[in-house]
Amino acid sequence: MKTLIIAEHNQHALKAATLVTLGAAQQLGQPIDLLIAGHEISELSQDAATIAGIDRVLTWDHAMLAIPFSETLAPVIANLRSQYSHILLASSSFGKDLAPRIAALCGVNALSDVIEIISPNQYKRPIYAGNAIATVKNSASCQILTIRTSAFSAPTHEPTASLAQVHALSVELPHSPVRFVKQTLSESSRPELNSAEIIVSGGRAVGSEANFSVIYDLADKLGAAVGASRAAVDAGYIANDLQVGQTGQVVAPSLYLAVGISGAIQHLAGMKDSKVIVAINNDPEAPIFSVADYGLVADLFDAIPAMTARL
Amino acid sequence: MNTNHLKAIVAIKRVIDYNVKVRVKADLSDVDLSNTKMSMNPFCEIAVEEAVRLKEAGIVDDILVVSIGPKNCQEQIRSALALGADRGLQVECDVSASPLDVARILQKIQQEEGADIFLLGKQSIDTDNNQTGQMLAALLDCPQATCASRIQIEQNKAIVTREVDGGLLTVEMPLPVVITTDLRLNEPRFAALPKIMQAKRKPLAVKTLADLDIKLTTDIELISVSSPAHRQAGIMLNSVDELISTLRSDAQVQIPKHGEEA
Ligand SMILES: Cc1cc2nc3c(=O)[nH]c(=O)nc-3n(C[C@H](O)[C@H](O)[C@H](O)COP(=O)(O)OP(=O)(O)OC[C@H]3O[C@@H](n4cnc5c(N)ncnc54)[C@H](O)[C@@H]3O)c2cc1C
Numbered sequence: 001m002k003t004l005i006i007a008e009h010n011q012h013a014l015k016a017a018t019l020v021t022l023g024a025a026q027q028l029g030q031p032i033d034l035l036i037a038g039h040e041i042s043e044l045s046q047d048a049a050t051i052a053g054i055d056r057v058l059t060w061d062h063a064m065l066a067i068p069f070s071e072t073l074a075p076v077i078a079n080l081r082s083q084y085s086h087i088l089l090a091s092s093s094f095g096k097d098l099a100p101r102i103a104a105l106c107g108v109n110a111l112s113d114v115i116e117i118i119s120p121n122q123y124k125r126p127i128y129a130g131n132a133i134a135t136v137k138n139s140a141s142c143q144i145l146t147i148r149t150s151a152f153s154a155p156t157h158e159p160t161a162s163l164a165q166v167h168a169l170s171v172e173l174p175h176s177p178v179r180f181v182k183q184t185l186s187e188s189s190r191p192e193l194n195s196a197e198i199i200v201s202g203g204r205a206v207g208s209e210a211n212f213s214v215i216y217d218l219a220d221k222l223g224a225a226v227g228a229s230r231a232a233v234d235a236g237y238i239a240n241d242l243q244v245g246q247t248g249q250v251v252a253p254s255l256y257l258a259v260g261i262s263g264a265i266q267h268l269a270g271m272k273d274s275k276v277i278v279a280i281n282n283d284p285e286a287p288i289f290s291v292a293d294y295g296l297v298a299d300l301f302d303a304i305p306a307m308t309a310r311l
Numbered sequence: 312m313n314t315n316h317l318k319a320i321v322a323i324k325r326v327i328d329y330n331v332k333v334r335v336k337a338d339l340s341d342v343d344l345s346n347t348k349m350s351m352n353p354f355c356e357i358a359v360e361e362a363v364r365l366k367e368a369g370i371v372d373d374i375l376v377v378s379i380g381p382k383n384c385q386e387q388i389r390s391a392l393a394l395g396a397d398r399g400l401q402v403e404c405d406v407s408a409s410p411l412d413v414a415r416i417l418q419k420i421q422q423e424e425g426a427d428i429f430l431l432g433k434q435s436i437d438t439d440n441n442q443t444g445q446m447l448a449a450l451l452d453c454p455q456a457t458c459a460s461r462i463q464i465e466q467n468k469a470i471v472t473r474e475v476d477g478g479l480l481t482v483e484m485p486l487p488v489v490i491t492t493d494l495r496l497n498e499p500r501f502a503a504l505p506k507i508m509q510a511k512r513k514p515l516a517v518k519t520l521a522d523l524d525i526k527l528t529t530d531i532e533l534i535s536v537s538s539p540a541h542r543q544a545g546i547m548l549n550s551v552d553e554l555i556s557t558l559r560s561d562a563q564v565q566i567p568k569h570g571e572e573a
Contacts, residue, residue: 069482070445071454093475097457100410100442104449109411109531112440122534127438128333132342133537140530177454181470181481198564221567234495240460240474247354247434247494249476255564265332266436272542275563278554284547293545296554306551311567 001085002055003028006077007036008094009044011066016195017090019154022053024147025088026155027117031055033084035169037073039066049164052157060169064176067183070098072176076169078105081142086120091146091250099146108140113250115151129246129269149194150252150273186239188226193242196225198255201244201271204231205260205281205300212237214304215259221311227251227271229261245270260300263288280304315464317427317486319362319371322417323355323391325384326437333437339535351387354432356394357492360499361462362430363395370464371428373397377420379413381405385515392510393502399515402523407438412527414446419523421451426487428469433458433491444491454484458493 003025008015018034025032032053036045037060045059064072077087077098087102089095091113103110116124118135121143127134138145193199200222202215212226219226227244228237244251246269256274261267263279263286271277272291279292282299289295296303327333328348336343351359365371376391378384379402388399402416417429429448434441441457448455456462456471460479463470469488472481474495502510520527548554558566 071448074449093458093473096441097445097455100445101449101455103442104411104414104446107411109409109528110442111531112442126539127536128327128342129436129439130539131333132335133539135534135537137532137534138530139532177485179483181483183481184479186478223567230494239478240495241476241478246436246439255558266329272539276558276561277542277545278558289547290544291542294554294557295545295547296549296551297547298551303551307555310551310555 002031002033002083003086003088004077004080004084005032005034006073006087006089006095006098007034007048008090008092009036009038009041011038011040012044014044014048015090015092016154016192017092017149019051020149020152021088021090021147022051023154024114024117024152025086026053028086028120030085030120033058035060035077037065037068039063045166049166050159051164052160053155054164057164057166058169059166060171062173064173067180069176069178070101071178072174073098074101074105075174076171077102079171081106084142087142087144089146091148095146099144103144106142106144108142108144110144110146111136111138112146113148114145115148126269129265130272131265131269148250150250186241190219191223191225193225193227193244193249193251196251196253198222198224198257199227199244199251199253199271199274200224200257200259201227201229201261202232202238202259203229203261204235206232206237209237214301218257218304218308221308225253229264229267258288258292259304261288262286263291315370317365317371317464318373318375318424319365319428319430320375320377320417320420320424320426321355321358321362321391321396321430322377322379322413322443323359323387324352324432324435325349325378325380325387326352326435329353329436335536335538339537341533341536349383351390352432352435352437354434354436354492354494356499357494357496358430358432359391359394359396360497361492362428364497365428365464366395375400375424375426377402377417379404379408379416388515389510390502392513392515393507394500395506398513401515401517403517403519404527406527409528409531410440410442410446412525413443414450416520416523416525417447418450419525428464428486429489431489431491433493444489448489451487451489453487453489455489455491456482456484457491459490460493460495462490462496
């Protein structure tokens with residue numbers, strides 16, 4: 001049998017999360033097809049065909065797919081199910097929105113946030129904010145999985161000369177009742193949270209949107225991405241998509257600096273697999289210190305500018 | 312005042328209270344929930360609150376709260392009634408229902424109810440699946456708006472702002488619709504004592520899976536549950552200088568030297 005990966009892209013390049021999903025898919029040890037749905041994607045598809053490990057690139061090009069909605073994609077993908085034993089998506093907001101809709105149309109359950117592939121039908125996934133790890137067996141005829149990208153890595157192979165076949169799907173566009181109104185993207189020149197080597201996260205203690213410059217300055221010195229706790233996002237100091245935690249982004253960088261963050265279980269769920277954790281907090285009793293490799297009890301408004309100045 | 316007379320169904324789940332850290336059973340068969348404080352899943356609470364606000368705005372005039380679980384999930388249904396829902400329905404189920412089971416049960420209920428708006432939490436904080444709303448929308452062949460942080464209902468349309476990777480996405484869709492709630496949609500109120508008393512007299516029906524002609528799915532089997540790798544508490548440092556030099560000597564990360572941009 002074969003595996004199908006549903007690509008996420010920005011029209012010009014595949015998202016890093018899709019490459020990581022490919023890394024996970026290779027562990028299943030069977031041929032891999034990549035579906036690219038979008039508009040004006042021929043160049044992107046040609047590029048994808050050079051990625052080692054992909055057997056076929058399926059393309060579905062339509063003006064209505066420039067902003068793809070799950071209502072449109074799911075029925076078409078569900079119709080491909082007889083050809084695939086596994087359909088994989090990244091556990092991104094796109095993948096989480098789409099995978100269950102495909103699964104329900106196939107009449108099967110989906111598995112969210114797979115962190116380990118034990119065999120082609122046994123997996124590990126975190127439950128209870130990562131405070132427990134479930135081992136599950138999936139006996140669905142077509143298994144639909146979302147992959148937690150912080151737990152896998154992209155393949156490291158060089159592009160291959162033997163191109164994958166590019167095959168255009170000929171399908172009718174399902175009617176979509178959804179109309180796009182607007183999109184507010186948080187533009188940033190900093191690295192993306194889910195692929196950054198270093199992340200500096202600020203919590204409620206940062207105190208205001210303006211004060212976050214303290215965090216940005218340090219992040220820029222370190223070439224780091226910026227993250228936040230829910231409290232900082234709720235208070236409007238920083239954009240919603242930078243929330244790290246059980247219900248936000250799950251990250252595992254080489255270095256995670258938690259600044260003025262108490263360390264609630266919901267926050268820890270999103271960062272406790274980081275390689276090195278540093279906590280800076282003025283309360284020596286803060287729970288964040290119990291997971292930190294290095295702790296510093298200090299006022300962030302003294303310690304962070306001092307760090308920035310010394311780097 | 313808008314008189315839309317819409318009907319809303321809110322599906323809620325009884326889960327471990329979000330302040331409690333779960334323990335894994337010694338035999339690794341599952342987590343241990345005995346003597347654990349249980350509450351309404353926080354995202355479900357946000358969904359109930361939103362339905363009540365739509366009712367207060369004169370847009371919705373009937374809110375049915377459904378919970379699928381053993382008898383004690385009636386406590387959470389009563390809490391939702393105290394917050395302002397009109398009717399409750401418990402679907403008796405003593406084992407853990409999968410997201411597809413819940414979606415199929417809600418689809419059956421929809422055949423009798425004909426609701427215009429489904430409000431569900433985006434995920435439950437126990438199984439962390441984030442699937443049920445999307446599955447229900449697929450089964451009903453209706454649009455879905457997941458991770459909502461703003462909802463407007465106008466002339467049989469929903470205009471929903473969704474929290475997505477990279478920012479916010481606003482979409483418009485005709486009713487009926489399934490909406491799943493994110494954290495920033497609203498802040499749920501606390502029920503006042505008189506409302507809690509009133510809630511005891513609100514109707515709460517009970518149905519069985521057999522009444523709804525539902526057989527639970529078996530495709531996902533829980534083999535075992537383990538504790539995650541434990542992280543040792545590390546070293547407390549005394550100064551920013553010590554922190555920087557420690558990080559520099561820790562081979563796992565590259566910290567730029569003074570004056571050198573990363
Ligand atoms: C359903 C649900 C889902 C959730 N999901 C998430 C999630 O995904 N991510 C998340 O982060 N949270 C999440 N939360 C919220 C979580 O429970 C905490 O409320 C939140 O993480 C707290 O954020 P904080 O640490 O910034 O704030 P606080 O807990 O208020 O901590 C602030 C910290 O700053 C320290 N401090 C104060 N002043 C200074 C100073 N001058 N210098 C240094 N330190 C200082 C304090 O000692 C304190 O430890 C969720 C909650 C629920 C109910």
